[in-house]
Amino acid sequence: DTGVSQDPRHKITKRGQNVTFRCDPISEHNRLYWYRQTLGQGPEFLTYFQNEAQLEKSRLLSDRFSAERPKGSFSTLEIQRTEQGDSAMYLCASSPSSGLADEQYFGPGTRLTVT
C-alpha cells in the first residue's frame, strides 16, 4: 500500500508533556499538510509544506506547535507543553504538484488524548 501513513495511531499523554507525530506521504507527492480535527468539525488547517519548505502556517497555531519536513519526504509535528484542549485527531495529507486543484490524500490520523 502506497498511501499516506501516520505514526502513532493513538497517543495518550499527560498535560505538560511534549509529543511528536510522524507522517509519511505518498512517495511522489511533494506537498504535505497537517490538520487537526475535533468531533463534529471539518479538518482545521495547521500548516503546509512544499518539499522541505514550510510555506504556510495557521494563525491559530500557537508557538507550542512546530512542524518540520527536513528532506522533503516525511514530516513531524511536535506539540510542546500539551494542554487538554490539544486533544484531537491530527491528520496528515499529501498532494501532487500537478493538477488544476489540490487533491489531498489523507492518512489514518493520530488520535491524541491529553489527560
Place this chain on the structure above:
Amino acid sequence: EDQVTQSPEALRLQEGESSSLNCSYTVSGLRGLFWYRQDPGKGPEFLFTLYSAGEEKEKERLKATLTKKESFLHITAPKPEDSATYLCAVHRGNNRKLIWGLGTSLAVNP
C-alpha cells in the same frame, strides 16, 4: 467571507432510498470542489474533484454535480456500508488551504 455550508447535518435513509446531500459555497476564484467520505476514527477518503459548473462525476452509487453556487452528492439506492460522514471542501485562488464544510452524517438502515 469565504464559506462552505453543508446540509443536512444528519440524514437517515432506508436501504435503497435515494437522496442528495448539498454543499453550498461562497468563495472567490474557485479552483476545485472536493468530496470526501470519512468513517469514524479514520482520515477522510477522497471521492471526487469538480472543477467547473456543469461538471458531473460518478463512482458506484455516488454522483457529484457542481453549479456556480453549490454541489450535490447524489446517492442512488444506498447500502448500509455507505453510512459515513461526507465532507465537502473548496480550493480557491492560489491559496493551498482548503475551506471545509462541517459534513453530513449519513446513516443507512438495512
